Amino acid sequence: xxxxxxxIRLTTQRQIIxxxxxxxxxxxxxxxxxxxxxxxxPRIGLGTVYRNLELMAENGMxxxxxxxxxxxRFDATTDPHYHIRCxxxxxxxxxxxxxxxxxxxxxxxxxxxxxxxxxxxFTGICSQCRQEDNITSLQ
Numbered sequence: 001x002x003x004x005x006x007x008i009r010l011t012t013q014r015q016i017i018x019x020x021x022x023x024x025x026x027x028x029x030x031x032x033x034x035x036x037x038x039x040x041x042p043r044i045g046l047g048t049v050y051r052n053l054e055l056m057a058e059n060g061m062x063x064x065x066x067x068x069x070x071x072x073r074f075d076a077t078t079d080p081h082y083h084i085r086c087x088x089x090x091x092x093x094x095x096x097x098x099x100x101x102x103x104x105x106x107x108x109x110x111x112x113x114x115x116x117x118x119x120x121x122f123t124g125i126c127s128q129c130r131q132e133d134n135i136t137s138l139q
Contacts, residue, residue, distance in 0.1 A: 007059045014052050016040050018061065018076065027065055027073040027083070027092040065092065067121055080117075086126035088133075095122055 008014070020036040021028070028036070034049040053074050057064035063075040065083065073092055080099045085092045108115045125133075 008055060008061070011052075013037075013041065013044060013048065014056060014061075017049060017052055017056070021062060021074055022076040025094060027075050029071045029073055033074060082120050082122065084122040084124055086129055087123050088125055088129040091126050091128075093126070 010018075017033060017037055020040070021033060024036075026032075030050045030053055031046065033053060034044070034046045037044055037049055053062070053064070056062045057074065060078060063078050065073040065075060067085070070085075070090065077094065082095045082097060082099065083092050084095045103120075104115050104118060107113070107118065
């Protein structure tokens with residue numbers, strides 16, 4: 001049985017964007033993806049990368065993370081999962097805990113809404129910022 005084809009054509013540019021995004025777990029911004037892709041496609045423009053990221057996210061090929069007041073970040077992992085954001089540097093990582101479907105049930109029971117999904121983001125201070133803070137506080 002053949003795998004389902006994406007709704008948009010996988011151009012060379014999109015393939016390289018997807019490959020570069022898949023190499024990292026840091027959920028980069030469009031600018032960071034651009035910097036990665038430009039090493040392989042030196043003539044590509046930031047606008048082209050941004051448009052392709054948006055189109056790929058709209059078509060479910062990648063995930064777009066949007067949290068109020070922060071830059072959009074992109075994730076090659078489209079399966080439901082949670083994120084943790086460093087409140088110092090803004091770094092975003094996956095957090096390895098099961099998605100809580102019971103939360104959706106509880107929200108549906110506690111409201112008149114038809115729940116179509118949920119987004120939970122944890123915040124904390126990453127190990128690098130904690131380490132830098134310890135070095136700074138010792139001086």
